[in-house]
Amino acid sequence: MLISQYLHHFKLCSKHPSPQTARALHARLFKLGLSHSQLLLNCLLDAYGKCGHLQDALNMFDQMPHRDLISWASFLTALNQANRPRQALSAFPTMLVLDALRPDNFVLTCLVRACAGSCELRMGKQVHAQFLLSRFNDDDIVKSSLVDMYAKCGVPNDARAVFDSISVKNSISWTAVISGFARTGLKSKALELSQAAPVRNLFSWTALISGFVQSGNNIDAVHLFIEMRREGIDIVDPLVLSSIVGSCANLALLELGRQVHANVIALGYNSCLFIANALVDMYAKCSDIISANGIFSRMQLRDVVSWTSLLIGFAQHGRAKEALALFDEMVSEGIKPNEVTFIGLIYACSHAGLVDRGRDLFKSMTEEFGIKPSLQHYTCFLDLMSRSGHLDEAERVIHDMPFQADEPMWAALLSACKQHGKTKMAIRISDRILDSRPEDPSTFILLSNIYAAAGLWDSVAKVRKLMTAMEVRKKPGFSRIDIGKENQVFYAGETNHPMKDEILVLLKELESEMRRRGYVPDTRGVLHDMEQQEKERLLFWHSERLAVAYGLIKTVPGSVIRIVKNLRVCVDCHTVLKFVSDIVKREIVVRDATRYHHFKDGTCSCNDFW
DNA sequence: CTAGGGTTAG
Numbered sequence: 001m002l003i004s005q006y007l008h009h010f011k012l013c014s015k016h017p018s019p020q021t022a023r024a025l026h027a028r029l030f031k032l033g034l035s036h037s038q039l040l041l042n043c044l045l046d047a048y049g050k051c052g053h054l055q056d057a058l059n060m061f062d063q064m065p066h067r068d069l070i071s072w073a074s075f076l077t078a079l080n081q082a083n084r085p086r087q088a089l090s091a092f093p094t095m096l097v098l099d100a101l102r103p104d105n106f107v108l109t110c111l112v113r114a115c116a117g118s119c120e121l122r123m124g125k126q127v128h129a130q131f132l133l134s135r136f137n138d139d140d141i142v143k144s145s146l147v148d149m150y151a152k153c154g155v156p157n158d159a160r161a162v163f164d165s166i167s168v169k170n171s172i173s174w175t176a177v178i179s180g181f182a183r184t185g186l187k188s189k190a191l192e193l194s195q196a197a198p199v200r201n202l203f204s205w206t207a208l209i210s211g212f213v214q215s216g217n218n219i220d221a222v223h224l225f226i227e228m229r230r231e232g233i234d235i236v237d238p239l240v241l242s243s244i245v246g247s248c249a250n251l252a253l254l255e256l257g258r259q260v261h262a263n264v265i266a267l268g269y270n271s272c273l274f275i276a277n278a279l280v281d282m283y284a285k286c287s288d289i290i291s292a293n294g295i296f297s298r299m300q301l302r303d304v305v306s307w308t309s310l311l312i313g314f315a316q317h318g319r320a321k322e323a324l325a326l327f328d329e330m331v332s333e334g335i336k337p338n339e340v341t342f343i344g345l346i347y348a349c350s351h352a353g354l355v356d357r358g359r360d361l362f363k364s365m366t367e368e369f370g371i372k373p374s375l376q377h378y379t380c381f382l383d384l385m386s387r388s389g390h391l392d393e394a395e396r397v398i399h400d401m402p403f404q405a406d407e408p409m410w411a412a413l414l415s416a417c418k419q420h421g422k423t424k425m426a427i428r429i430s431d432r433i434l435d436s437r438p439e440d441p442s443t444f445i446l447l448s449n450i451y452a453a454a455g456l457w458d459s460v461a462k463v464r465k466l467m468t469a470m471e472v473r474k475k476p477g478f479s480r481i482d483i484g485k486e487n488q489v490f491y492a493g494e495t496n497h498p499m500k501d502e503i504l505v506l507l508k509e510l511e512s513e514m515r516r517r518g519y520v521p522d523t524r525g526v527l528h529d530m531e532q533q534e535k536e537r538l539l540f541w542h543s544e545r546l547a548v549a550y551g552l553i554k555t556v557p558g559s560v561i562r563i564v565k566n567l568r569v570c571v572d573c574h575t576v577l578k579f580v581s582d583i584v585k586r587e588i589v590v591r592d593a594t595r596y597h598h599f600k601d602g603t604c605s606c607n608d609f610w
Numbered sequence: 611c612t613a614g615g616g617t618t619a620g
Contacts, residue, residue, distance in 0.1 A: 043611050073612035109613040144614040151615095175615040206616040239617045246618070277618040309619045343620050376620070 023056070042070045049078025069104050076110035085117030105136040109145050116149035124149045128162075140166050144173045151180025156189070171199055175207045182211020187220060202233055206240040218247040222256065238269040245278040252564040252591055254286035255482060277305045284313025287562060287589045287596050304338055312344035316595045318605030320352030339371050343380055350384035351595075351609045358384040375403045382409060386416030387609060391425060407433070411443050418450055426450050434462065439470070442568075449524055477567045479543035479590075481551050490546040493538070503549040507540065510549075514579040522572040539572045548580060548588060563590045568610065569597060578602050 026044055041064060048057035057078040064071060072095050079088040092111060095101050103111065108131050115124035124146075131142055143166045150159035159180040166173050174197045181190035194200065194208050205228045212221035225244045235241065241264055248257035261279060269275050276299050283292035296302070296310045307330040314323035327345055330337065337345075342365045349358030362381050365371050373381070378401045385394035394413055398405045410433050417426035430450050433443065444467050451459040477492040490497070497503065511519075523535035530538075544565055551561040569577075569592045581588050582602035590597045598605035 039611055041611095046612065068612095070612045075612095077612070104612090106613045113614080139613090141614050146614095148615065170614090172615045177615095179616070203616055208616095210616055237616080242617050274618050279618095281619060303618090305619050307619090312619065338619090340620050347620090 026056075026060075038066060038068060038071075042068070042074055045071060045078070046074040049074060049081060052082070054078055054082040054084075067099050067101075069101055069107060072099070072101065073104075073106040073110055076107065076114065080110060080113050080117060083117065085114035085120075088114035089118065089120065089123060103130070103134070105134075105139040105142055108134070108136065108139075108142050112142065112145040112149045116145070116152040119153050121150075121153040121155065124153060138167070140168055140170075140173070144170075144176055147173055147180065148176040151176055151183065154184055156180040156184050156186060171197075171201060171203055174198075175203045178204055179207035179211045182208050183214045185215035185217065187212070187217060200231075200233075202235065202237060202240065205233055206237075206243070209240055210243040213243045213247045213250070216250075218250045221247045222251070222253070235263075235267055238264070238267070238272050238275050241267075241269060242274045242278040245275065245282045249278070249282040249285040252286050252480075252562075253482070254283075254288060254562070255485060257282045257286055271300060273299075273301055273303060273306070277303070277309055280306060280313070281309040284309065284316070285591070287317070287591050287598075289313055289317045289319070302335070304335055304341065307335055308338070308341045308344060311341060312347070315344045315348035315351065317598065318351060318596070318607060320348040320354065323348040324354075324357065337369060337371075339374065339377070342369075342371060342373075343376060346377065346380040346384055350380060350387055351606065353388050353607075353609075355384060355388045355390065373401075375401075375406070375409075378403060379409050379412065383412050386413050387419070389416075389420050391417060391420065391422055395425075407436075407438050407440060407443060410436075411438075411440070411446060414450070415446055418446070418453075423454055427454055427456070430459070434459070434466070437466075441475075445524075475567060477543050477565065479547040479566075480564045481547040482562060482564075483551070483554050488547070488550060490543045490550065492543045493541045494543070494546060495541075497546070497550075499550065499553065502553055503546055506549045506552060507545060510580055510583060511540070513583050514576065517579060517583075519575065519579055522575060524571060539570070542570065542573050544569065544573050544590060545576060548577065551588075552584060552586070558586070560587045560589060563588065565590060565592045568592045568594060574604065574608070574610070578604055 041060075045057055045060055045064075048054075048060060057075065061067070061071065061075045076088045076091070079085070079091070088110065095103070095107070108127065111127045112124065115121070115127060128146055131137055131146070136142065143162055146162045147159045147166075150156070150162060156177075159177055163169070163173060163177040174193075178190055178193045178197065181193060190208060190211060194204055197204055205224070209221050209224050209228070212218070212224065221244065225240070228240075241260065245257065245260055248260060264270050264275055264279070276295060279295045280292045283289070283295060292310055292313050296306060299306060307326065311323050311326045311330075314320070314326065323344065327337070327341070342361065345361050346358055349355070349361065358381070362373070362377070365373060365377070378397060382394050382397045385391075385397060391413070394416065398409065398413070410429060414426060414429045414433065417429060427450065430447050434447060438444065438447070444463055448460055448463045451457075451463065478489055480487055480489045521536045521539055523532060523539065526535040526538055544563055547563050548561060551563070555561060569590060574597070577588055577590065577597070577599045579602065581599035588599040590599070592610070595606060595610055597610070
């Protein structure tokens with residue numbers, strides 16, 4: 001074969017990644033003595049990178065007798081594509097020193113992209129300075145990537161400044177700057193720019209919508225998506241769909257999620273990995289774990305994200321056994337778990353009281369899978385130990401870990417002390433927390449309850465004083481219920497709802513039946529200093545109860561009632577919902593701020609751990 | 611032969 005034919009092969013290789021062909025060509029190159037052709041070697045390096053065979057690319061790069069700027073650009077691109085931007089940045093000095101090369105526009109672009117990928121703003125500015133001093137300082141492509149870098153580092157105004165200096169703006173530079181404003185939450189600026197853009201194509205819509213999802217403007221993202229569909233934009237690329245499925249998940253909009261799913265099928269993207277993963281997560285977050293499982297089991301191709309999404313779904317829905325079984329299956333299929341997988345696993349063990357399994361998993365995380373535990377892992381692990389009553393071991397976790405324990409971590413330990421009646425330890429830890437100036441309202445409630453139970457009224461007063469001084473106030477709680485296309489939001493204590501009277505009557509009826517069955521209101525969760533009766537009245541108007549009552553009035557008997565809540569369910573509401581599910585023989589599913597509760601026949605899927 | 615925008619799990 002002629003060199004040109006090899007070239008053609010390599011190009012095909014890069015376009016349609018196939019590691020087999022790349023390796024075979026590599027071997028042929030050596031056999032035929034063509035391994036000194038710089039052009040072919042660079043091509044091959046590029047092909048390995050594009051096939052995702054990073055290790056082959058790295059080996060080859062290390063062994064190349066001569067490396068030019070093209071080799072460097074291909075090498076840096078391979079690292080960027082493999083999501084290892086820091087490695088790209090740390091390799092760069094070698095180019096200057098060992099290979100005595102000055103970066104060209106291609107290499108500069110790679111470096112900027114590496115800074116963007118690792119959020120290295122300082123380094124990014126240095127590269128920017130190098131670029132301005134170089135003879136390539138007119139290059140619009142480098143400028144485009146600088147726009148993206150500043151956008152990703154959260155400084156959209158700097159992105160804008162570079163954008164303004166681009167002489168010929170194209171759809172890529174417009175997209176980068178729009179996305180920068182959208183993702184930092186500067187909504188009107190982003191919209192303004194997208195109006196000003198000469199072309200509104202799928203990419204600019206995607207930048208806007210994804211940016212909004214990333215900055216938490218899920219509702220705006222949904223509206224924009226609907227507008228985009230109305231404008232008849234052809235969805236020739238599925239990425240916007242995974243974004244919007246994500247916002248359905250964040251908002252727990254099951255109905256819209258189903259519609260988008262139908263769109264996905266109609267557009268022929270249901271075998272796309274990103275989309276399928278997003279769908280698994282969406283159904284799980286909309287508390288329809290059955291459908292999540294269904295999507296997962298029909299997937300032809302699954303990666304670690306697919307497995308982890310479902311695993312965490314099972315864990316949060318209180319199905320620890322399924323989560324653990326999924327993990328075993330995953331490992332036996334040769335999928336390597338990552339740090340997120342272990343969060344889900346330890347969480348699952350923690351909520352099912354599987355101490356030994358959790359301890360083994362935590363150990364195997366480092367020893368078998370080489371993953372260094374983060375603070376979040378330690379928090380999960382501490383939760384497992386303390387919930388199950390291994391309080392000394394839990395406290396040892398805090399002392400032995402390489403992180404400073406934060407307020408939620410101490411609070412988790414403290415609440416377990418209380419649960420297990422370890423008064424002395426509880427007071428010791430409370431004093432410690434109080435000294436370190438807590439901020440979370442729920443911590444104050446916990447502290448005050450503990451001191452009150454021990455009769456330490458001086459300390460109770462101290463907590464109260466600190467609380468007032470810091471103006472600690474609970475966020476207003478609200479609950480949403482979706483009935484068909486209509487949805488209703490209820491706020492705690494709401495008294496001006498049009499159906500207030502009917503709701504009140506029903507709640508009163510339910511309460512007297514509950515009291516007959518032994519219900520006693522648990523007012524420990526009430527922050528305010530007031531009479532018992534007043535506290536009970538406050539609980540009576542908690543938003544989830546209003547939403548459930550409304551649901552009972554408005555829905556067909558026997559159907560599942562789904563509630564989405566912004567805060568965690570309080571102890572008393574949890575008890576109430578268990579009673580109600582039994583009295584009215586209805587399944588009630590509540591998604592709270594951290595997990596899911598399936599109330600049925602008087603019990604909850606969370607096993608009263610939340 | 612090498613470079614730029616939009617993507618899923620906690």
